[in-house]
Amino acid sequence: MKTFDVIVVGAGMLGIAHAWAAARRGLSVAVIERSRQAHGATIRNFGQVIVTGQAPGLMLSHAQQTRELWLELAKDAGFHVRANGSLVLARCAEEADVLAEFAETRLRQEGYRAELLSARELGGLYDGRLAHHCAALRGQDDLQIYSREALPAITRYLAESLGVRFVTGTLARAAAQGRVETSAGEFQGSHVFVCPGHDYLTVLPGLFAPLSLEVARLQMLRAAFETRPVALDRPLLTGLSCVHYGAFSDLSSARALREVIQARTPMLLENGIHLLISPTPYGELIIGDSHHYGQDALPFNDEAVDDALLDLASQTLGARLRVVERWQGVYGAHGPAPFSVLRADERTTVAVMHSGVGMTVGLAIGERAVAEAAGR
Numbered sequence: 001m002k003t004f005d006v007i008v009v010g011a012g013m014l015g016i017a018h019a020w021a022a023a024r025r026g027l028s029v030a031v032i033e034r035s036r037q038a039h040g041a042t043i044r045n046f047g048q049v050i051v052t053g054q055a056p057g058l059m060l061s062h063a064q065q066t067r068e069l070w071l072e073l074a075k076d077a078g079f080h081v082r083a084n085g086s087l088v089l090a091r092c093a094e095e096a097d098v099l100a101e102f103a104e105t106r107l108r109q110e111g112y113r114a115e116l117l118s119a120r121e122l123g124g125l126y127d128g129r130l131a132h133h134c135a136a137l138r139g140q141d142d143l144q145i146y147s148r149e150a151l152p153a154i155t156r157y158l159a160e161s162l163g164v165r166f167v168t169g170t171l172a173r174a175a176a177q178g179r180v181e182t183s184a185g186e187f188q189g190s191h192v193f194v195c196p197g198h199d200y201l202t203v204l205p206g207l208f209a210p211l212s213l214e215v216a217r218l219q220m221l222r223a224a225f226e227t228r229p230v231a232l233d234r235p236l237l238t239g240l241s242c243v244h245y246g247a248f249s250d251l252s253s254a255r256a257l258r259e260v261i262q263a264r265t266p267m268l269l270e271n272g273i274h275l276l277i278s279p280t281p282y283g284e285l286i287i288g289d290s291h292h293y294g295q296d297a298l299p300f301n302d303e304a305v306d307d308a309l310l311d312l313a314s315q316t317l318g319a320r321l322r323v324v325e326r327w328q329g330v331y332g333a334h335g336p337a338p339f340s341v342l343r344a345d346e347r348t349t350v351a352v353m354h355s356g357v358g359m360t361v362g363l364a365i366g367e368r369a370v371a372e373a374a375g376r
Contacts, residue, residue: 002030011033018369032182043147050063096134175348217292236316351365
């Protein structure tokens, strides 16, 4: 059968989000994926759901909704999720100033669930291993998911428990008015959701062309402790992330911090480096990341960037680390907003990320888009 209530093009984060939202409403769903298993941004990331880092308003609302959806989906599909929150560590006075301004203003005004920790309070955590930092922000709503295991588990759950049909190894070439042309023939649906990741050329290229979208390429590492492991139970960030994430980046102290980073370590800004550390379920660490932008994700990594990431992580944890695995993350970038939901026609909706927060807001994007289409 090639006729369904809903057809989803793409089995990555956004595709899965739309498929789940439709299937749990009792709709018949087919997901068309060019690979045997999606291997783009969805499995190359940290698995961090950083609610605390999202800008007030739409992004924070999406992140809060996505958090609840992740907890529900993890329970049903049976994959690992940490719900211990996160720590944003201040390495210097300027980074501490950003956290303090956030706590004194935005934290109270916008309803973030977080608390500011003093250096003394931070020193009481993890046997004092983080005591060399000035302060920290403990986000209570942040999650962490081991993406490379979660995606296959979700795919199995959707197929086996909700009856979603996955058509893999199949290229979707065009989508319009409920019809999807593929390398395996034509599929028909009442509504089509196109979630192509950072592929702007294969399906509906005319829709993307005016947006002049780019791709972000990230260098990422998986590392093991060589000395004195820290029993991390949540993701770690540093004040470097405060010039990147929307919850902080427009604060006056964050603008001052950017100037300090530019003066002291310009290489970090030139390569878009802000340290993220995610503990895996197996005692290892996912470390990153850097940001390089262009029309294509070039395959060549700069060893100096990896060295900088490893040095930052070692300094943060006070431990020597050994690299186990290296890879490139990739996602769509430089759109008109952190994400776009576009109507190609009355039966075709397109959803793409323009930032690296697909894990943080993706489930809400799918839920809201399907709810709107179902209402129509």
